[in-house]
Amino acid sequence: MVIETQGLTKRYGKVVAVDGLDLRIEAGEVYGLLGPNGSGKTTTILMLLGLTEPSAGTVRVLGLDPTREPLSLKKQVGYLPDSVGFYNEMTAWENLAYTARLNGLPRDLSRIRIERVLQRMGLAEVAHRPVSAFSRGMRQRLGLAEVLLKEPRVVVLDEPTLGLDPEAAQEFLKMIQSLKAEGITVLLSSHLLHQVQTICDRVGLFHKGKLVLEGRVEELAQRILGGAYRIRLEATPLDGLVERLQALPEVSRVQTDTRGLRLEASLDIRPQVARTVLEAGAALHSLSLEQPSLDEVYARYFQEVRHAA
Amino acid sequence: MQPSPNKLRREGSPWTGLWAVFFKEMADHLSSTRMRILEVLILFSAVGAVYAGAQTLRQTIGEDPFLLLRVFTAAQDPLPSFVAFLSFFLPLAAIALGFDAINGEYNRNTLSRILAQPIYRDALLWGKFLAGLATLALILLALFLLVVGLGLVFLGVPPGSEEVGRALLFLLATLAYTGVWLGVALVTSVLFRSAATSALAAIAVWLFFALFWGIIAQLLAQAVAPFDPFDPESELRQTEALLAFSRLSPNTLYAEAIQVLLNPGIRSLGPVLITQLQGALLGSPLPLGQSFLLAWPQLTGLIALTLLLFALAYVLFQRREVRA
Incomplete structure (x- = not known):
């Protein structure tokens, strides 16, 4: 030590x-x-x-x-x-x-x-x-x-x-x-x-x-963020996609932001996500796995602390 | 847990790194613009004072066994004597060298970096103080030799051994007096985070003693020992009280010390009663040893004051948080 x-x-x-x-x-x-x-x-x-x-x-x-x-x-x-x-x-x-x-x-x-x-x-x-x-x-x-x-x-x-x-x-x-x-x-x-x-x-x-x-950073992400896999995708049009993606069993959360969608999932399910998007008839521009960020861990932790209080 | 006595001691010597700090600070002082300005100021005034003094001496006194000492003290009207110049400039020089000793390190963000090196704070403070004192001693010695040399050139009379002894003691007293003001500057540099505030505070202390302490001492003496016109002893008491109060000021101590050292004719610093003069050979000079004894309390007072101020700065600095 x-x-x-x-x-x-x-x-x-x-x-x-x-x-x-x-x-x-x-x-x-x-x-x-x-x-x-x-x-x-x-x-x-x-x-x-x-x-x-x-x-x-x-x-x-x-x-x-x-x-x-x-x-x-x-x-x-x-x-x-x-x-x-x-x-x-x-x-x-x-x-x-x-x-x-x-x-x-x-x-x-x-x-x-x-x-x-x-x-x-x-x-x-x-x-x-x-x-x-x-x-x-x-x-x-x-x-x-x-x-x-x-x-x-x-x-x-x-x-x-x-x-x-x-x-x-x-x-x-x-x-x-x-x-x-x-x-x-x-x-x-x-x-x-x-x-x-x-x-x-x-x-x-x-x-x-x-x-x-x-x-370790990954451990903390796993512990605090639940699903450690965060998938970012860009696709057009977005209509109806959120519901379809939400229906996937591994997905715990879907967020929309200015550039596209963010999923939180318990596994790396990029292939399934791609299939879902294409089946919905949308065009897929990008699909990537995001590294969990400490900023998020920190923000989420305090969100939870505040909720608990 | 009961700490063993050994645990309460710090490891190693507090002097580790002292000389590194000392030489760095000394080099800083000697190469700084501040120093250039001080040197020019002091040089001009000293040369002026000595030249004027020597002129008066040449005109008036033909036979004087202590010609060199007269060079220090003689004044010609608009110009004050060399000694008066010194007692005016040296406190300022000491303050100029010390007012940003510690807060300067804070303001440059260097303090935590320096203290993260394997030294104690003691070494930093001692190094800075000693470097300041050594620099001032250097100026003082240079000036002193210059004046002695000029005196020789103007007057053409070599000084005797007793005169040289007196001059060296005068040098020592002046250094102790300068140390007091360096101590004051060091304390304000620990107390105030802003260098300008620290300089102003140190100069304020100096002004207080140079201008106001005399007046305050008088008022205090009048309050403590009021003068009664029907009691002649009350006058003596008041004079003694005044002397005691004014001796709280380093300026008084220094003035008395150099008066005795540079003027062998002075036999007492306090009031002298006529009965005490019985049998005394008036006007005959005191030997060096006796003059030294007379100035001894003043000298030790100045040195003690310097140490006291340094100790104060030390205690304050040890407790100061490193962080701004």
């Missing part, structure tokens, strides 16, 4: 930011801490790193207590804060050199490592330019370079794709995924569920300081 918390709680006055969190993350996992803004993700991360003290509960990261053994913990854990900042008047290289000195790396070793991480993050050409000229995406990559500088065993990323354009975000996610291949455990937080769901092995959904759902 790389990260383990028990009953972790943080109170700011009367506000409970994190409420009795039990988190277990295994070595080599990519774990997504997901949830809306203000649901306690960043507070949790700060407690894991010993940057804020828990009000109650225990934390162990790599077997170390963040409040009592922060130095050996922070030597092995890299942290990329949300909206990471650098010293603007210094170059990328100088910023990393400062971090290397704070980590107590010898000069020769730090030179080699800085070169390597800048190369890896695609920043080698701008290494000697001041950070003030960097774009948001470049800063984020410099942040990851800084994290990798200490060759960490665990990497904690807070909202890593926030403020990046879609292309840069995808690129950045690929870089994060490449960490897994090196055996680094990754904990990332995000409120952009659909962006990070592809790279997470497991996710935990946060709501008001509590971990309300946890598991």
Whole structure:
């Protein structure tokens, strides 16, 4: 177990930011801490790193207590804060050199490592330019370079794709995924569920300081959405199709939207759907299986919670 | 669960990373535009003051065993003396170097990144404080040597060993005084999130002591020990009360310390009764050791105040949330 918390709680006055969190993350996992803004993700991360003290509960990261053994913990854990900042008047290289000195790396070793991480993050050409000229995406990559500088065993990323354009975000996610291949455990937080769901092995959904759902994305979809298969089709005309499709035994739900129909089914019944559409005399333009999205899981879960209440 | 005593201790040394922070901050200070402005300001005023002072000295005093010390203190009318310049500019320089020490890290979003490195907060705060102090010491030493050199050029008289000793002690007192204002700036930089507010607050504290504390001390002294025209002792009591109150200000402490150190003729900082002067050789200078003893409480007061302010900044900073 790389990260383990028990009953972790943080109170700011009367506000409970994190409420009795039990988190277990295994070595080599990519774990997504997901949830809306203000649901306690960043507070949790700060407690894991010993940057804020828990009000109650225990934390162990790599077997170390963040409040009592922060130095050996922070030597092995890299942290990329949300909206990471650098010293603007210094170059990328100088910023990393400062971090290397704070980590107590010898000069020769730090030179080699800085070169390597800048190369890896695609920043080698701008290494000697001041950070003030960097774009948001470049800063984020410099942040990851800084994290990798200490060759960490665990990497904690807070909202890593926030403020990046879609292309840069995808690129950045690929870089994060490449960490897994090196055996680094990754904990990332995000409120952009659909962006990070592809790279997470497991996710935990946060709501008001509590971990309300946890598991693999497919499992959660299966559990919350019932039928995990969602079929999208475009056909003209739509008249009468809804009733016919609804009549199929595997279909639990049919929705109409601007582009066509969405079915929820317990099995992959694309052939039957195609046959039904053609038998109804309609023209079939497209038929596809949709991946379940976490956004939906999240929205549906809270719909149910509210209905139950 | 009962925590064992060992569990209450933190691992490792609080000084880990101190020198990394120190050298980075020092490099920042020395290359900053802020520093350029300060250097030019201080340089011009110091050279002006010394030149004017030396002119007066050449005209008036022919024989003075403490010529170098006179260079520090002599003033010619529109221009104040070198010492007066220093006591005016150095607090400002210290505030300029310290007012955004901690809140600057918040505002640049660098604090959580730096604290995620294997160092304690102690190292960050100490590193910043020491770097500020070292930078100020550097300015001060450069200025001091410049003034001594200029004094030599203008007057052509080499200083004696006692004079050099006094000048070095004066340097130490000035550094302690500067440390107080660096401490004030450090505290405001932890207290206020906005750099502008922090600078204003620190300058307000400085103005308070520079302009208003004298008046307030007078009012307090009158309230505590009212003057009775039929009781001559009441006058003495009031004077002593005034002295005690005004010594709460670092400005007073510094002024008294350098007065004693730079003027060997001064034998007491408080009121002196005529009976106490019996047998004294008036006008003869005190030896260096005696002057140092006289300035000792003031010197330790300034150093203690610096440490106290640093401790306050430390406590505030340790409790501050990393998050904005």
